[in-house]
Amino acid sequence: MGNAVVAAGLRKAYGGGDKRHVALDGLDLTVPAGTVHGLLGPNGAGKSTTVRILSTLLRPDAGRAEVLGHDVVREASRVRYLIGMVGQNAAVDEILSGRQNLAMFGRLYHLSGKEADRRADELLELFGLAGTGRKPVKEYSGGMRRRLDLAAGLILSPRVLFLDEPTTGLDPRGRTEVWSAVRTLVEAGTTVLLTTQYLEEADQLAHDISVIDKGRVVAGGTPDALKAKLGGDRIEFVVHDASDLAPAAALATRLGDGEAEIDEDARRVGVPVKDRVSALIALARALDEAGIAVEDIALRRPTLDEVFLTMTGVAA
Amino acid sequence: MNTVGSRLGWAVRDGWTITRRDLTHLANQPWQLVVSLLFPIMMVLMFGYLLGGAMTVPGGGDYREFLLPGMFGLTMVFGLERTLIAISTDASKGVTDRFRSMPMSGSAVVLGRCAADLLDSVVVLAILAGCGLLMGWDWHRGLDQAALAFGLLLWLRFAMLWVGIYLGLMLPGPEMVMAAQILVWPFGFLSSTFASPDTMPGWLGAVVEWNPLSATVSAARELFGNPGVGGDSWAAANALPLALAWPLLLTAIFFPLSVRRYRRLSR
Numbered sequence: 001m002g003n004a005v006v007a008a009g010l011r012k013a014y015g016g017g018d019k020r021h022v023a024l025d026g027l028d029l030t031v032p033a034g035t036v037h038g039l040l041g042p043n044g045a046g047k048s049t050t051v052r053i054l055s056t057l058l059r060p061d062a063g064r065a066e067v068l069g070h071d072v073v074r075e076a077s078r079v080r081y082l083i084g085m086v087g088q089n090a091a092v093d094e095i096l097s098g099r100q101n102l103a104m105f106g107r108l109y110h111l112s113g114k115e116a117d118r119r120a121d122e123l124l125e126l127f128g129l130a131g132t133g134r135k136p137v138k139e140y141s142g143g144m145r146r147r148l149d150l151a152a153g154l155i156l157s158p159r160v161l162f163l164d165e166p167t168t169g170l171d172p173r174g175r176t177e178v179w180s181a182v183r184t185l186v187e188a189g190t191t192v193l194l195t196t197q198y199l200e201e202a203d204q205l206a207h208d209i210s211v212i213d214k215g216r217v218v219a220g221g222t223p224d225a226l227k228a229k230l231g232g233d234r235i236e237f238v239v240h241d242a243s244d245l246a247p248a249a250a251l252a253t254r255l256g257d258g259e260a261e262i263d264e265d266a267r268r269v270g271v272p273v274k275d276r277v278s279a280l281i282a283l284a285r286a287l288d289e290a291g292i293a294v295e296d297i298a299l300r301r302p303t304l305d306e307v308f309l310t311m312t313g314v315a316a
Numbered sequence: 317m318n319t320v321g322s323r324l325g326w327a328v329r330d331g332w333t334i335t336r337r338d339l340t341h342l343a344n345q346p347w348q349l350v351v352s353l354l355f356p357i358m359m360v361l362m363f364g365y366l367l368g369g370a371m372t373v374p375g376g377g378d379y380r381e382f383l384l385p386g387m388f389g390l391t392m393v394f395g396l397e398r399t400l401i402a403i404s405t406d407a408s409k410g411v412t413d414r415f416r417s418m419p420m421s422g423s424a425v426v427l428g429r430c431a432a433d434l435l436d437s438v439v440v441l442a443i444l445a446g447c448g449l450l451m452g453w454d455w456h457r458g459l460d461q462a463a464l465a466f467g468l469l470l471w472l473r474f475a476m477l478w479v480g481i482y483l484g485l486m487l488p489g490p491e492m493v494m495a496a497q498i499l500v501w502p503f504g505f506l507s508s509t510f511a512s513p514d515t516m517p518g519w520l521g522a523v524v525e526w527n528p529l530s531a532t533v534s535a536a537r538e539l540f541g542n543p544g545v546g547g548d549s550w551a552a553a554n555a556l557p558l559a560l561a562w563p564l565l566l567t568a569i570f571f572p573l574s575v576r577r578y579r580r581l582s583r
């Protein structure tokens with residue numbers, strides 16, 4: 001199979017004169033068909049700009065981009081039949097019901113009235129909205145809106161789906177709902193390009209990740225490769241007596257995934273771990289059995305800021 | 317596949333889908349229509365009965381006969397709010413972007429808006445006219461002249477549509493929309509809707525006389541055979557051509573501006 005999305009040297013600046021702001025500064029991207037690609041970056045990195053160019057909403061200043069072999073500028077109307085686009089906010093009509101929304105979008109995708117209604121029912125079923133399909137969207141929860149939004153992006157069963165921060169602003173439950181919906185799509189063979197600010201989300205869903213910052217790709221690879229590069233999760237704990245530091249570090253080294261480090265002044269021990277939760281439980285139990293009093297214990301994972309510090313050498 | 321004929325066909329079909337969306341809004345919240353009618357009806361009652369006794373009509377005549385065409389015109393101008401809110405809500409919620417990422421006809425969004433808002437105005441005018449008839453207002457120069465008057469009112473509404481689309485694309489977000497709504501007020505009230513410019517200080521009278529809304533209202537009064545503002549200024553004597561020209565001018569300005577603004581969304 002070929003590539004579903006190819007972008008080369010994309011550049012885009014907003015505004016002019018003094019207000020000119022470079023959002024994309026030569027961005028390259030390749031997404032093989034049938035895979036999920038995560039665009040990971042902090043706020044303002046250029047994620048939305050990239051997605052908006054690829055979904056024909058915005059013209060790049062330079063560079064070129066193709067979706068399934070069609071140029072997104074010259075063949076924009078062809079591309080629009082092949083893609084689904086789910087933007088950063090839930091772009092649905094609040095006054096219409098979920099079903100009325102999907103039926104309207106279906107007609108605008110040039111399905112017949114009957115086909116549009118049938119497709120609306122199918123999608124409501126698929127996204128667990130069949131029971132609430134006739135309620136106005138105003139009464140939906142954040143997670144339900146997002147799922148409806150996703151459903152609207154899938155009316156033509158697009159071969160390529162763009163998702164811009166699909167779970168930002170959702171509670172954990174809404175997030176899980178959206179994740180499982182995305183997984184279902186991928187099983188059906190859809191190529192997905194999704195943007196996120198969360199390493200965890202990219203890790204959960206994506207086969208490949210491009211880390212972007214200031215409009216350029218600064219790192220790329222599989223989630224595992226990236227995490228290895230960054231250092232993964234750590235457990236850190238503070239012991240009550242400084243005399244316990246040495247035995248505690250020995251325990252941590254045995255149960256963790258690497259050499260434990262000691263911070264004498266803070267009476268703190270830190271150790272990298274692989275399986276975060278079971279390592280935490282095992283270590284807490286072992287410390288307790290050894291009679292070592294612990295004042296504080298916590299799981300730490302690299303924050304996105306630390307990721308960017310590692311990747312770019314400058315704070316994001 | 318992309319012949320002019322089929323493109324026009326899709327524009328009409330997609331436009332109708334957008335219009336239907338608006339009609340569905342109406343079906344989902346029928347009280348919304350009642351609320352939007354409350355304002356003009358209350359104004360008519362207030363000015364017609366509460367203050368009407370104190371108002372004199374130039375050259376004599378019934379004040380309510382004078383007032384009703386004014387209220388029709390004012391309602392057309394305030395219709396701007398409806399267009400503004402619809403366009404701005406879609407833009408800020410990302411619905412406009414969703415439309416733009418779909419293979420639907422680009423002009424359909426505007427075409428559909430146009431049809432929906434004009435349809436709404438026809439309904440509102442019909443209801444207001446019904447209220448007017450109950451209050452003793454009537455047309456006296458035949459149905460054809462009355463139809464022409466309603467046509468002129470809708471022509472003004474059509475021009476306000478483009479102003480609304482332009483401002484709606486310019487002002488994403490509810491706060492700005494509120495501000496714009498307030499700015500419509502002076503335009504609506506500095507007109508001959510409630511009183512004749514003759515009765516105002518000279519400079520104000522001139523402003524009021526040249527207000528596009530005054531032209532439409534004066535022309536409508538003439539065509540309905542209702543008492544008018546009188547006076548012998550050029551604007552008063554030429555209400556009919558002005559009522560045609562003003563909306564044409566507004567459309568000539570705001571239609572290209574709206575199109576340009578819409579195109580700029582991709583920049």
Ligand SMILES: Nc1ncnc2c1ncn2[C@@H]1O[C@H](COP(=O)(O)OP(=O)(O)O)[C@@H](O)[C@H]1O
Binds near residue numbers: 045
């Ligand atoms: N319409 C716009 N006008 C001016 N600047 C913009 C516009 N959209 C985005 N930007 C700027 O471009 C940069 C990239 O934005 P964006 O692509 O939205 O980033 P992200 O989605 O990664 O948060 C940001 O600095 C943002 O402020």
Ligand SMILES: [Mg+2]
Binds near residue numbers: 047048049088164165
């Ligand atoms: Mg963004």
